[in-house]
Amino acid sequence: MAIRERLSGNEAVAFAMRQIDPDVVAAFPITPSTEVPQYFSQFVANGQVHTEFVAVESEHSAMSACIGAEAAGARTMTATSSQGLALMWEMLYIAASMRLPIVMTAVNRALSAPINIHNDHSDAMGARDSGWIQIYNETNQEAYDSLIMAIRVAEHADVQLPVMVCYDGFITSHSVENIMLLEDELVKNFVGEYKPKYSLLDKEHPVSMGMFDLPAFYFEHKRQQAEAIKNAKQVLIDVQNEFAKISGRQYGLFEEYKLDDADIAIVIANSTAGTAKDTVDMLREQGIKAGLLKIRLFRPFPADEIAKALSHVKAVAVMDKAEGFSAAGGPIFVDVRSAMYGKADGVKVINYIYGLGGRDVGVYDIKQVYDHLQKIADSGQVDNLYNYLGIRE
Numbered sequence: 001m002a003i004r005e006r007l008s009g010n011e012a013v014a015f016a017m018r019q020i021d022p023d024v025v026a027a028f029p030i031t032p033s034t035e036v037p038q039y040f041s042q043f044v045a046n047g048q049v050h051t052e053f054v055a056v057e058s059e060h061s062a063m064s065a066c067i068g069a070e071a072a073g074a075r076t077m078t079a080t081s082s083q084g085l086a087l088m089w090e091m092l093y094i095a096a097s098m099r100l101p102i103v104m105t106a107v108n109r110a111l112s113a114p115i116n117i118h119n120d121h122s123d124a125m126g127a128r129d130s131g132w133i134q135i136y137n138e139t140n141q142e143a144y145d146s147l148i149m150a151i152r153v154a155e156h157a158d159v160q161l162p163v164m165v166c167y168d169g170f171i172t173s174h175s176v177e178n179i180m181l182l183e184d185e186l187v188k189n190f191v192g193e194y195k196p197k198y199s200l201l202d203k204e205h206p207v208s209m210g211m212f213d214l215p216a217f218y219f220e221h222k223r224q225q226a227e228a229i230k231n232a233k234q235v236l237i238d239v240q241n242e243f244a245k246i247s248g249r250q251y252g253l254f255e256e257y258k259l260d261d262a263d264i265a266i267v268i269a270n271s272t273a274g275t276a277k278d279t280v281d282m283l284r285e286q287g288i289k290a291g292l293l294k295i296r297l298f299r300p301f302p303a304d305e306i307a308k309a310l311s312h313v314k315a316v317a318v319m320d321k322a323e324g325f326s327a328a329g330g331p332i333f334v335d336v337r338s339a340m341y342g343k344a345d346g347v348k349v350i351n352y353i354y355g356l357g358g359r360d361v362g363v364y365d366i367k368q369v370y371d372h373l374q375k376i377a378d379s380g381q382v383d384n385l386y387n388y389l390g391i392r393e
Contacts, residue, residue: 122322257291275366337351361389
């Protein structure tokens with residue numbers, strides 16, 4: 001029977017970690033993810049989990065400890081944000097290349113400089129090509145559910161890759177919402193017991209991990225890694241379907257909100273999707289056929305599915321809460337536009353950068369984007385391809 005509770009995003013994620021009961025958690029505090037290991041350490045101190053909690057001296061050390069633990073056959077988790085994720089950079093690639101199914105909550109926060117502790121997606125977007133699976137989450141409920149499912153995806157025999165469960169700093173991490181929790185036994189049975197095929201501690205089947213890889217083999221190992229992350233898409237679908245049977249909550253690779261008959265639509269990730277849904281509702285009341293596609297799985301990128309979902313609209317604005325510094329648009333925009341090339345060429349696609357450093361974005365800000373899209377849909381002409389929302393020019 002589901003448990004009704006009121007929790008912040010960080011509390012919900014820590015609660016899920018308690019139910020998962022990982023073998024090792026190694027973490028270093030950084031705002032706004034600090035509460036995740038803080039809450040979880042209380043479960044450790046109270047004897048509610050069997051986890052070995054490793055207090056380290058930096059985020060680089062945290063990921064290094066996670067790599068060592070996972071290589072030794074331990075189910076391993078961590079959490080970080082912003083500069084902490086950036087300090088892990090070297091080890092992110094190593095964790096993925098060694099095919100270690102570590103699960104990490106990435107509580108999204110702007111990168112310095114200037115120093116900023118508020119939300120945008122520059123941290124996780126910067127790590128999007130590190131080989132980690134990335135799942136983005138709008139609400140506390142979604143973050144809780146995704147963390148539980150992430151264990152199954154990461155550890156699947158066809159995947160064996162680390163997973164980032166991303167949600168917005170302060171907006172989601174510290175805001176309290178009503179949430180439906182699963183019973184401990186349900187979660188325990190769902191994630192199952194971790195039985196790695198390879199382990200450094202398996203003396204009967206000795207292996208080497210992270211060894212020197214010469215040109216004769218390195219390319220093939222990268223190809224295997226690329227195939228594994230492709231496999232993650234179908235594995236996530238299967239895991240979500242199984243999760244729906246025990247929770248009653250069904251997820252997809254992305255969420256479509258009033259998109260089926262929309263003329264204009266935006267693509268967006270994480271908490272601002274909630275604001276955008278309110279905007280869609282307001283515009284629908286005015287007779288405007290607005291819709292929304294909310295990104296959930298970003299790595300691997302569900303290109304074909306997104307192109308199909310958007311192929312019938314007249315104009316799309318892709319919303320990026322990170323500046324890609326490519327002079328060609330933000331990271332989500334680049335992927336969406338590429339996905340639509342040759343499959344939805346008649347659709348006009350523009351980009352908006354928004355909310356950097358925690359800049360507030362409300363319903364009427366999002367309405368400006370839809371107003372812009374309506375002009376494009378009516379005229380068939382794109383005036384400005386790359387746009388900034390709510391900035392003092």
